Amino acid sequence: MHLDVELHKSFGRFDFATGFQIEGSRIGIFGPSGSGKSTLGNLLAGLLPPDAGRVCLNEHCLFDSSTGVNLAPEKRRVAVVFQHAHLFPHLSVRNNLLYGYRRIAARRRKLDIEEVAEALTLGHLLKRRIGGLSGGEKQRVALGRALLACPDLLILDEPLSALDKGLKDQIIPYLRKTLRRFAIPYLYISHSLGEMRLLTDQVLHFSAGRLQEVTDAETLARRRISDNGTGYLNHLHLSDPREVGSMLAYRWGSNELFLIDHGQPRNGLFALASKEVLLFKKHPQALSARNLLCSSILAMTPRGGSVEVRLQCCEEELTAQVVREAALELGLEVGMPIYAAIKASAFRWMA
Known part of the structure; x- marks a missing residue:
């Protein structure tokens, strides 16, 4: 047209x-x-x-x-x-x-x-x-x-x-x-x-x-990542759900993600808020979040009082958001390895 x-x-x-x-x-x-x-x-x-x-x-x-x-x-x-x-x-x-x-x-x-x-x-x-x-x-x-x-x-x-x-x-x-x-x-x-x-x-x-x-x-x-309570919404295409205990394991590219089982396993598009992604410089000793992804930092962009951190997780990309002080304390830099932790309850099916 x-x-x-x-x-x-x-x-x-x-x-x-x-x-x-x-x-x-x-x-x-x-x-x-x-x-x-x-x-x-x-x-x-x-x-x-x-x-x-x-x-x-x-x-x-x-x-x-x-x-x-x-x-x-x-x-x-x-x-x-x-x-x-x-x-x-x-x-x-x-x-x-x-x-x-x-x-x-x-x-x-x-x-x-x-x-x-x-x-x-x-x-x-x-x-x-x-x-x-x-x-x-x-x-x-x-x-x-x-x-x-x-x-x-x-x-x-x-x-x-x-x-x-x-x-x-x-x-x-x-x-x-x-x-x-x-x-x-x-x-x-x-x-x-x-x-x-x-x-x-x-x-x-x-x-x-x-x-x-x-x-x-x-x-x-x-x-507009700093304009609302959730920040940026990552859109993740997840597939091939299988039951793992009380959760569902999905494929996200070559990654595996664990989600809360809401009783309707289905492929599709899921939303994940950038504020739900926690960053660690070192592998955490113990963690309640069920997902821990080995990543590297692709880009960092200041957004008001926070920083948008774009991550490479194998062949997939993910956006996290941290306050500026946390980014400074962690010494975040483009190219450095980082661990991204995500709760199983943080994902929402969209389409």
């Missing part, structure tokens, strides 16, 4: 203005509340009229104030999934899914309802009415409806912000799997860096109605 944008929209004291060209299929729109993220999404979808500018999607002009081009939303081939599902309560799940599908030309129909329903685990709900669905199920139906419209661009506008943490954790794996499977280019709008890291490759960072930078979520996350 190629997107060429130059837009201006004024709302009294709030002025939105941006210009960028970007190519890709997994693009994030990131920023705090009031930064203009949803404004951009609505302008691109044709749900909000710009004061001036242009929007070109894959060399196809959707809006140009200089020539008078302004395609109606239904002509833009842009589908939107909002914070709230906005489903039709009088229709079944099946008919909600097919709403956009039935309104596009047969030659543009690249997906079928059975395939989408299977990917989103909606098959058993197709005959149900919307009122009996949970919040997470409604969002899955909204996503399926957007996918079946076979758009050239999918805009996901804070699709998880109305859900509690438990439901978010349930929906993110569906989003990752489904968006990857159907390969429709999308813009993912959110103020959550965690969602950006899981779902995007490039990030447009907005603040106060202006584009601040084009970057990636990893860069943003490392820059």
